[in-house]
Every structure is written in C-alpha cells, then in structure tokens.
Amino acid sequence: MTPSPWSGLLRGVAAGAAGTTALNAVTTLDVAVRGRPTSDAPEQVVAALADRAGVEVTERRLAALAPLAGAATGVGVGAAAGALRAAGLRLPTAVGGPLLGLAAMVASDGPIALLGVSDPRRWTAQDWVTDAVPHLVYGMTTHAALVAALPDPGPPPRAATLLRAAALGAASGSRSTAGAAAVAFTSSRADRGVAGRAGGRGAGVLAGVLSAGEAVADKLPSTPSRTAPPGLLPRAALGAGSAAAVARRDGDDATLAGVVGLGAALGAAVLGVRTRAAAARRFGSDLPGAVAEDVLAALLGWLGARRR
Template identity: 60%
Template sequence: MSSSWTGLARGAVAGAAGTTARGTTTYLGGAVRGRAAGPETLRNPWERTGRLSAPGPLAATATGVAIGSAAGVLRAAGLRLPTVIGGPLLGLAAMAAAGGPLTAWRISDPRTWSTTDWVADVVPHLVYGVATHATLVAVSRVAESREPVPPGSPATLLRAAALGAATGSRSTAGVTAIALTSGRDDPGAVAARLGSRAGTVISALAAAGELVADKLPATPSRLALPGLLPRAVLGATSAAAMARRNQYDTTLPALVGLASAGAAAALGVRLRAAAARRFGSDKPGAFAEDAIATLLGWLGARRAGRRAALITAEPLAR
C-alpha cells in the first residue's frame, strides 16, 4: 500500500476518534447547561430550523473522518506539526466545514450567536482537532515502530491543569511562566524558544501589558471568541511545552491545559462579577486574580528537583 493510502487510512481512524471526542464534549456541554445536546437544541452545527435541517450526526461524522483523512495524507507527505499547532488547525478546519454550509444556506447566522453559542461551538471543535491529531500521531508512531514517549504522570497532569488555569485567567501567564523557567537547551522547540533571551523578554512584556489591559473598562469579555480562543490555544501550548520539556508525551497534558483554560476563564468572570457586587468595583477581584494566575503559573512551570528529573529521564534511557 502506498504511503498516501496508508496515511488516508490512519487519518480516517484518527478522524473517527476525534469525532467521538467532539460528540462527547458536545453532549456533556449540553448536560451542564441543563438541556439535551441533540440536533433539535444545539444552535450549531446540528441546528434545526423551521425551514431546513442542518447536517445531522451522520454528515458531521463524515466531515470529521474526511478532515482526519486529509490530515493523514498530509502527514504521509511529510507535514509533521506538533499537536499544539496541528490540533487547533484541525479544529478550525472542522468549524469551517460545519459552519460554512450553514451560513451559505442561511440556516444559521454566526453574527447573531451569543457568547454561549460560540463557546458551545468552539470548544467541541478544538477537542476534535486535538484528539484527531493526537490519535494520528499515536497510530503513526505505532505503525512506524517508533519508540513511544512515556505518558504524562499524575504530577505532570496537575502541572498542566495549573498552567491551563493560569492561562484562563491571564492568557499570557502560562507561556510566560514556561519562558521564565526554561532555557535554550531544554528539550522541545516551544520551551527552548520561549526560554531564549528574546522569548523571555517578549513574553514578559506581553504579560505586563495584559495586566494593565485587563483592568481597562473597554477590554472585551474573555468569553467572547477573540478572548476565549487564544486562551484555549495558549493553555494547551504551555501545558504541552512543560510536558515535552520533562520528556513526557504531550497529548493528554495539552487536552488538560485546554480544558482547564476554558473552565478558569468562565470561573474568573463569575468571581470578578461577585467581587464587583461585594466591593462596588471588580478591581479587588482583578488583583486577586493576578496573584492567583501568577501562583498557578509558577506551580505549573517550576522545574522538578534533581531526583525527580532523574526519575523522569530514566524511562527514556532504557
């Protein structure tokens, strides 16, 4: 079988896995919101209207498998992207494939969606993208008989959750924490570049700028798409960079970082609103959130001790 056909088959398997993860996330999101997550209730991508019905689960599954197949062919052709980049790109491709026809057929108008609608659409597609890419990498690694990377330890997943939560509060907190605790010789391209002199300076300046911008009245809600999407991507990126730096597999930490970033963003908005009601201003809540994000970033990115580092490296030496 040619490499293209092999990549197509592997991608189809990965796309099916990603579609399952997306469907599960959509269902759980509907359950959390207190309503069924079926075609009749979700605004996008399986919305029903009085005139037409949007594509159902079968079409959504076919789309997910097709996008995964295309990713498999590209990987077989030599395009190898890390999950923290390839995952969100596949998620965006799935969003475009699902939302484009809805807009073209005037079944749904994204301009009328609320923040809740956008979150309900963006998060499942990001989960689809990360799950599809991670599955494709894992399947390809096994098929190519490449040495597997040790899975993330419980401590690594806790660090990933801390970095994601820090990013949900302040979008630059996670990557800045990685930059300040990494060096140019560290494993992993992301950690090494962030740990360079330029990476450290740029990330620190971005973090300082965000601390100021966060307090301005004109700053848009972090739950709007322009605020939520970067937090999800950067949460996954910082968590994956930490895992790769510690020589663990990045797949599960990236998913944990993505999920905790979204959860922390929503929780932070509620806490700020509660502080505004209590103190007449959200500034006390904002400064408290600054401190919490800094602490979580440090806890997630701090270097392991010498003994822990030796234990981490031991599986790779065998």
C-alpha cells in the same frame, strides 16, 4: 516508529467499521430478543436531508441509504479517533471507549434532533438505554481495534504532567500571557522544543513586559470580555501551547498535555468572569477580585512551569 496522521486515519476507518458492525449486531439482537420494531429514524433523517436538498428519493433507495449513512457515521468517528491517536492522544480504554461511544451517539442523534425527526428530551429512560448500549459497544469495540492497530509507542503521560498542564491552562485562561511568561521564565536555550526558543533573558524580559501590560489593561473598563472570541481564542491557544511546551521540555507526551491545557484555559476564562462578577458585587469594586486573579494566575503559571 510514530504512525503518520494519514496512517492513523486509515486504521481508524477500519476500527470504526469494526465498531459499526458490533453496534449493528447488538441492535439486531435487541430487536430479536425483545421483539420490538426497528427504528425508522435513520430513514426519516435521510428523507429530511433529501427534502431540504430538493432531491426526490424513492422508498427503496431510502432503505439502502439509511444503513449507509449510519455506517458512514461510525467510520467517520473511527477515522477521527485514529488520526488523533496517531497524533499522540492516547486514552485508557475505560475513558476512550465511552467517549467514542458518546461521540458516535451525538453524531447519530444530533441530526435526528436538528431535523425535527424526534425530540430526545421526550425520550423515555428505556429509549435512552436502547440507544446508549449499542453506542457504548461501538465505542469499546472501536477503541479496542485502535489499540491493536496503533499500539502505544510509550507510557502515557504522568498524572503530574497533566496537573501541570491544567495549571498552565488555567493561568492562561485567567491572564492570556501568564502561561507563556511562566514558560519563558523557567526555560533556557538548552531546552527542547518551543521552551528552548522561548527561554533566555530577552524572551523573559518581553514576557514580563507583556504580562505587566495585560495586568493593567485587564482592569480598564474599555477592555472587552475575555469570553468573546478575540479574548477567548488567544487564551485557548496559549494555554494549549504552554502546556505542550513544558511537557515536551520535560520529556513527556505533549499532545494530551496540550488538550488538557486547552480545556483548562477555556474553563478558567469562563469561571474567572463569573468569580470576578461575584467579587465585585461583594466588595463593591472589581479591583479586589482582579488583583486576586493576578496573583492566582502567576501562582498557577509558576506551579505549572517550574522545573522538576
């Protein structure tokens, strides 16, 4: 049975609490072994936030609120990870653990930098190690607790599925309709999920017309930049949706495929702009690069959506 997002969130809270306990234990052990002073950055962050809010906080309350803020950060990251895992995003420990540690590190160090408490750019290598190791322990502990609380309901997506998702995402990042059109051209009404609804002759004709229109509009000087929100957001959504639709159609996990498609769409959109600019400088015209991108988007869409 697939757990609900709320169940995942609650189990993530417990996993985050376990990770926070491990982080605090490692930090305390480091202080005891090296005899270094404890960091007052958490208290300074709370004091800065209170000052901006116009609230007066006594030193005793600062001493109590700082650990609570740290615990809230750890529990919050764990809760988010639990909800994502319940939704189907399952990463191996070698990847998920460090990513959770990095997320907690950003959540902790971000306010320190933004509020001017400390400048991470001036930290020494030892400072970074002192900060990174406990957060890595947090990430590994939290991920292990999540795996125990939310075991995998099935095998992870195959590498081929993720490569196809990346191809569809990149196609959508280059031409927003390329991925969706490829899904429509290669699917039928008998397929599962969105692919089945997008399949059929009518959907294929519509997808072809939209793709042709975009190919023409892409070369007009008045067309806005694809990296602006109106151009980037549809590419991201269609890249994720196309990748997830094909994964579901083929019986694979759609969540991680959608995430890969989203990332590939964003990356291809930005990279495409830079590549087109370089080609325009090389050939003295934007047309050669634009046509090459048309062909590449169509090829990537076909590779990502073709039937196995």
